[in-house]
Amino acid sequence: MTETLAFSSEAMKKYEWLLTRYPTRQAALLPTLRIAESEFGELGVPQMRYVADLMEIPPALVFGVVTFYTHYRRAGVGTYHLQVCSTLSCALRGAGDVVQRITERLGIGTGETSECGLFTLSKVECLGSCDTAPVIQCNDDYHEGLSLEDVDALIQQLRDEAGKGSA
Amino acid sequence: MSFRKIFTQHIHEEKCHSLSFYQKNGGYEQARKSLHDWQPDDLIETVKAANLRGRGGAGFPTGVKWGFVPKNTDKPKYLAVNADESEPGTFKDRLIMEKNPHLLLEGIIICCKAVGIHHAYIYIRGEFVFAANRLQNAIDRAYSEGILGENCLGSDFTLDVTLHRGAGAYICGEETGMLSSLEGDRGQPKLKPPFPAVEGLFGCPTVVNNVETLANLPYILEIGAEAYGKIGPEKSPGPKLFCVSGHVEKPGVFELPMGISLRTLIDEHAGGVWKGRKLKAVIPGGSSAHVLRADECDVDMDIESLAAAGTMLGSAGVIVMDETTCMVDALLNIMRFYHHESCGQCTPCREGTGWLEKIAHRIAIGEGRMEDMDLVTEVCDRMVGKTICALADAAAFPAESIVNKFREDFVAAIENGGSPAWIKRHPASTGGAATHV
Numbered sequence: 001m002t003e004t005l006a007f008s009s010e011a012m013k014k015y016e017w018l019l020t021r022y023p024t025r026q027a028a029l030l031p032t033l034r035i036a037e038s039e040f041g042e043l044g045v046p047q048m049r050y051v052a053d054l055m056e057i058p059p060a061l062v063f064g065v066v067t068f069y070t071h072y073r074r075a076g077v078g079t080y081h082l083q084v085c086s087t088l089s090c091a092l093r094g095a096g097d098v099v100q101r102i103t104e105r106l107g108i109g110t111g112e113t114s115e116c117g118l119f120t121l122s123k124v125e126c127l128g129s130c131d132t133a134p135v136i137q138c139n140d141d142y143h144e145g146l147s148l149e150d151v152d153a154l155i156q157q158l159r160d161e162a163g164k165g166s167a
Numbered sequence: 168m169s170f171r172k173i174f175t176q177h178i179h180e181e182k183c184h185s186l187s188f189y190q191k192n193g194g195y196e197q198a199r200k201s202l203h204d205w206q207p208d209d210l211i212e213t214v215k216a217a218n219l220r221g222r223g224g225a226g227f228p229t230g231v232k233w234g235f236v237p238k239n240t241d242k243p244k245y246l247a248v249n250a251d252e253s254e255p256g257t258f259k260d261r262l263i264m265e266k267n268p269h270l271l272l273e274g275i276i277i278c279c280k281a282v283g284i285h286h287a288y289i290y291i292r293g294e295f296v297f298a299a300n301r302l303q304n305a306i307d308r309a310y311s312e313g314i315l316g317e318n319c320l321g322s323d324f325t326l327d328v329t330l331h332r333g334a335g336a337y338i339c340g341e342e343t344g345m346l347s348s349l350e351g352d353r354g355q356p357k358l359k360p361p362f363p364a365v366e367g368l369f370g371c372p373t374v375v376n377n378v379e380t381l382a383n384l385p386y387i388l389e390i391g392a393e394a395y396g397k398i399g400p401e402k403s404p405g406p407k408l409f410c411v412s413g414h415v416e417k418p419g420v421f422e423l424p425m426g427i428s429l430r431t432l433i434d435e436h437a438g439g440v441w442k443g444r445k446l447k448a449v450i451p452g453g454s455s456a457h458v459l460r461a462d463e464c465d466v467d468m469d470i471e472s473l474a475a476a477g478t479m480l481g482s483a484g485v486i487v488m489d490e491t492t493c494m495v496d497a498l499l500n501i502m503r504f505y506h507h508e509s510c511g512q513c514t515p516c517r518e519g520t521g522w523l524e525k526i527a528h529r530i531a532i533g534e535g536r537m538e539d540m541d542l543v544t545e546v547c548d549r550m551v552g553k554t555i556c557a558l559a560d561a562a563a564f565p566a567e568s569i570v571n572k573f574r575e576d577f578v579a580a581i582e583n584g585g586s587p588a589w590i591k592r593h594p595a596s597t598g599g600a601a602t603h604v
Contacts, residue, residue, distance in 0.1 A: 021329045022351075023243075023369050029351035030334060061352075068353035068510075071293040071335025087255045088454055088500050089412035089486055125337065125504050126255040127294050130412035130484070131419045140296040 005050040011039050015054070026057055029065060037073050044075030070124065078113045078120035080158045083137040086123040089130035098134045099123060101151045118162055119155075170398065173386045173406050174379070175422040178266040184301055186308045189269040195314060197385040198276040202322035205388075210281035214384070216392035220403045223249050223340075223377030224453065224481045226470045233282050233374060235364035242371040246279055246287035247349060247363075249377045251333055251340035253292055254453035255504060256484025259408035260378035262420050264291070264298040267382070268305035272328065274381030276319060277388065279326050282374055286327045290345050293334040303330050337508035341556045342375040343367075344510065355510045356556035379408055399425030403470040407483060411437040414444070414489035426469040433464075433487060444489040448573070452481025454501050455561030457568035478568075494573035495586045498566060499527040505562035516559035519550040523566050530577060533585030540577050543570045 007015060014035055018028040032051055033043060040047045043066055052059040066072050073081070082102060086095050099110065102121050106114050113120040129135045132144030136154070143154055177183040177192065189195070201210060215230030236244060248271070252260045263271055275287050291299050306328050309315040317325045331349055338344040339354040346368050348354040367373025383405055387395045396404045407425045409432055412418045416438030423432070429451060433439065440446050446461040451468065457478040459466070466476045473480045488497060506520040523546055526539050547563035554560075570577060580586045585593070 021327075024350065026351035027349060027369070030348065031332065033334070034332060065351070065353055069293070069334035069336050071333075086500075087504055088450075088497065089256055089418075091496075091500050092413045092486070092488060092492065124335075125507055126253065128252045128258045128261055128292065130256050130258050130410065130486070133412060133418070137294060142297070 005040060005046055007035065007039055007054070011035050025055055026061075029055065029057065029062065033062075033066060033072060041073070042075045042077060043072050047075075076113065079118050079162060080138050081120045081122065083122045083124040083127075085125070085127040085129070085133070085135045085137070087126035087130075089126075090133040090135055093133040095134040097148060098136065098146060098151055101148050102155070105152065105155055118159070170406070170424050172422045174263055174267060174270065174382060174408055175420070178262065183266050184268055184305065186269060186305070186312065189267075193389075194269055194385075195273055195276075195320065197388040198273045198280075198314075199320045201277045201280045201388060202320050202324050205280065207281050207283060210277065210388075213392045214281070214387060217387045217395040218392075218402065218404055219380065219383055219387060219395075220405075220470060221377055222379035222383075222407070222482075224254060224455075224479075226403065226480060229376065229380055232364060232376075233278070235362065236282050236372045236374060237365065238283075240372060243286065243369075244282060244284045245368045245371055245373045246275060246282070246284045247342075247346060247368055247373055247375045248275060248287060248289040248381060249340065249342065249345060249375055250289050250291040250295075250298075251345060252295070252378075252482075253337040253340040254455060254482045254484055255501075256410060256412055256450060256453050256486040257482040258410050258412075259420050259483070261295055261298050262408070263378055263382050264295070264302050268302045269309070270382045270385065271302070271378055272305060272309055272315070274384040275328060276314075276326060277384040278374065278376060278381055280324060284374065285325050286329070288349055288368070289328065289330045290339065290349055291330060291332055292339070293332050299330060299332055306330060336510075337504075338510045338556070338558060341558065344556065345375070346373065353510070355512050356558075358555050400467070400469045400471065403480075407468070409436075409468060409483045409485060411485045411487065413485075413487040414441050414492070415439065415487050416441050426467045426472065429459075429464050429466050429468055429485070432468060432485065437485075437487070440487065440489050442489070444491065446487065447490045447492050448488040448494065448497070448569075450484070450486040450488075450565065452479045453484035454486065454504065455479075455557075455564055456481045457564045458572060460572050478564075493580070493586045493588060494569050494576040495527065495531050495580045496588055498569045499524070499531045501565050501569075502527045502562065505558065509558055509562075513554035513559065515550045515553045516562070519546050519559055520562045522546050523562060527566075530580050531586045532589050533580070533583075535577070535581040537578070537581055539581070540570050540574060543567065 018031050036051050048062045052062040084099050108114050108121050110123050127135050134146050136143045182188045211233050219229040220226045319326050333339050336354045339348045341356050343357040344354040363373040398404050409421045421436045449459045470480045502524040506524040509516050509520045511517045529535050547567040550559040550563045
């Protein structure tokens, strides 16, 4: 399976540029994983192996790094990763209700992915946007100051975007 | 001298982040002067004289930190800019990076000239995708206009700046954890000494400064150390970004002189406690700080005043809680955070944060015992000062202060079968519930 994975030439160019920015090869690991994430859509075992081979660093080290951090897109995550900030400032302003609303609307609990594969729900720690609590990070984008109606609208918008219509 | 905003003056202008806007308002003039006219030692002495204190949390004097870097060394020196902004309740550096990225870059140039650094890495937390894009665009523009790279601003100084994205880990805001992460490893802190100034990134002398700290530098050069030192209290002067969140009418970032009163900050700038309710508790400096009761909030927001009040300015992340807040739930939330974020290297932290979460949890769900309150203090005593980095302390400080200052909430939860929120969700429960929150 590993043989079928490869960076595009554009991604390879980016990777080679990265290597010029650091005095050691390993220092480029975190940004290279970002390239892999966007090239392959997720970081599962084959993708991690590819990066290890490419960078000539031990696979165990790559696995250790990927699993230490929470923000890499791991295998099996839905098209839209709904990451609800649950730390204190958001909790004080209704993050718990936001999580409950998503659970009601999508029928998934924390850490679960909807059957259609569109949504994964996660509780995450402080997103650094406490003044606009409660906050959801969906993939790369922040959705801030959410009312429960905003949560419904967001889900609808994402469904429309995915072209699957409303369930 | 009237107070002038330096970070947020123009943030409501649409193009405030652009290079042309920045330069039209005098941007890069101080960097130019530092490169052409200033001697490195004079820059360090000026920043020392201004008494600029680090804005990331520890409040260490910036010029003194720079002075620790060896002058004569064969090794390259680095600047690692801490833009991880992971302390709960803190969202000020994000504002600088999104709205005023060139101010940060100008501060970086001044620092690098002072210490003789030719490569700066900006470590930005992975979640801040928008801020990272803004900052990368600003860096690219600065390179193409000759502000960065070889012959910076027409001088003989070379400076490279590389933006490095983190990937979601609170501990990477700790300086040595951040360096581990920059080196491509798990973000595990390292024992000090050696301190980063002597042996930091890639084993080389490294300055680690926070975004807001660096963004102060152009202003210090512009008005001089003496005038800067007169803004706010003598021992920790300067303009400061205060973040207010939680139960207030108008949460936000407020730029004010250091030493503003906490009451004024909450009541006047953040619109007061929301919904006409009464104040119950305030965390003044990010969730790692000791909590203050409402009757302890007549205090000034500067390093010395808050230390005298038994807490800390930290990252100036002010979290306000109103009278309806159950402090058992607040404790559980904060302890879950630290347990989740402990890197696991040191036993007192890995186990201690887990125990604190467990104890808070069982009190919240009606399985608590009266001895649990003392047990929290006992666990905290075994954590503080016993680990490689300060994460264990950061968990213990709020834990012991919440339990000891709000004992009535804990007694009520233990006697009544859980926190009010738990009882509301489980009306039949009288304690001993098997299900978990």
